[in-house]
Amino acid sequence: MSLRPDLAIIAANVAPGSRVLDVGCGDGALMAALEETRSCDARGLELDAGDVATAVARGLSVVQGNADTDLADYPDAAFDYAILSQTLQTTMRPDVVLDELLRIGARAFVSFPNFAHWRVRASLLWGGRMPVTTLLPLAWYETPNIHHVTVDDFRAHVAARGIIVEGAWFLNRGRPTSAAAANFRAEHAVFLLRR
Structure with missing residues (x-):
């Protein structure tokens, strides 16, 4: 089975035998x-009913729920890893969701599209319109993205909250790219966090 590049990074870095909650598991x-x-003992939380049905039909333990409201129902330290892939920017309160991930999981993987990537910047500068790219394929009026986060925004946020970055990976066109100038060069970021 071929995984999306950010998911492949996460899968390769989860310790064998871990208890995992995949929030927004698709x-x-x-x-x-x-x-x-x-x-791993993997559990999932997903908003879209169709995706929940698909996952359950595959024999997976997935419940329908909303990251903005339902993470509070999970007990402290219930999982080794809480995963939020390409979902942070769609939540109402990303700061609260991040706190919840780190409350219920010893570590959290968070991945998101980088809104400061040079193609996004060029689209705004030269075209004057919200970009439509491979990672941001929908027009501004139909996108679920409501919080446009950048690599540097995320780094500053976790540093200000005392969250430790154990690992960071950056992707451009689905391939690993250097952390140097990642805010400008990376289309996508993956962070491994802990308190």
């Missing part, structure tokens, strides 16, 4: 990979 592709290749 159809459960990452969960299935973690169960099959890392012997």
Whole structure:
């Protein structure tokens, strides 16, 4: 099974046998990979009913729920990892969601599209319009992205809150790229965090 590049990074860095909560798990592709290749106990939370049905049909433990409201129902330290991939920018209160991830998981993986990537900047500068790219494929009026985060914004946020970055990976066109000038060069970022 081929995973999206950010999910492949996460799957490769989750310790075998871990308890995992995948928040915004979609159809459960990452969960299935973690169960099959890392012997993890993976659970999922997903807003979209169709994706929940697909994941459950695959034999995965997924419930329908909302990251903005339902993470509070999970007990402290219930998981080794809480994962939020390409979902942070769609939440109403990303700061609260991040706090919840780190409350319920010993570590958290967070991935997001970088809104400061040079193509996004060029689209705004030269075209004067909100960009439509591979990672941001929808027009401004139909996108679920409501908080446009950049690599530097995220780094500053976690530093100000005393959150430790254990790992960071940056992608450009689905391939790893250097951390040097990541705010400008990376289309996508993946962070591994802990308190």
